[in-house]
Amino acid sequence: MKITLNNNAEEFAGESMTISGLLKEKNFTFKMLVIKINGTLVKKTAYETAMVHDGDEVHVLHLISGG
């Protein structure tokens, strides 16, 4: 499937995957994240169940301390 991840075109095997699978595949290891699929917030509790499909627009924002 082809998706847009953080404004970049990316291709993954299969027709769909969970957010957890996507984070693992991309090796995104930050603990503090905000994730949106097609503009909708995915809460942390839904990372195992929320699915990413072909054509989706996904944003993964890494949060870091400082202020």
Added chain:
Amino acid sequence: MTFDQLSAILKTKKVGIAGCGGLGSNCAVALARVGIGTLVVADFDVVARSNLNRQYYFLDQVGLKKVLALAANILRIDPQVNLICHDTRLTSENIPSIFAGCDIIVEAFDLAGQKEMIIETILSEMPLTPLVVGLGMAGWGMNDTVHCRRIDNLYICGDEISEISPDLPPIAPRVGMVASMQANVVLEILLNSEMTKI
């Protein structure tokens, strides 16, 4: 638009400031200087000596509640600003009521976990309210890595890389840059939305 014209518009606006540390205190002061009508400021902390390397407080304010010290400093700049102070720790439960009615909310926390909490809360409970976050401003130099970008109603200011650590502290110049960028985004949103009405 003249300064008087833009101040007249901003006088009708209400902006929430979540946290009154390096980002929040400097952003609030910048917004007060240009004539924002109402500022809702929230923080549970007191001013510490170590805060003075970046936060808009003075040595004789060490030990005071940050919201009260910030209110005092803003009122010295412009006594017309309507200040609503919440001396409390912000949570996902109280954020929607504390910032109800705000045209924009500025995220000005220090810890990543708190940033995650307020972004999740605003996006799910107040999705129509623009949220301006500060992300990545530790250290010095690297002017050209600081940027601003937008994901829907979420605006991100900072370099998104520089996390604070003992060897990379948050200090006045870069923290002030990001705080000013956040204030600048607030003005852009408020004034541009007003201009499209004309």
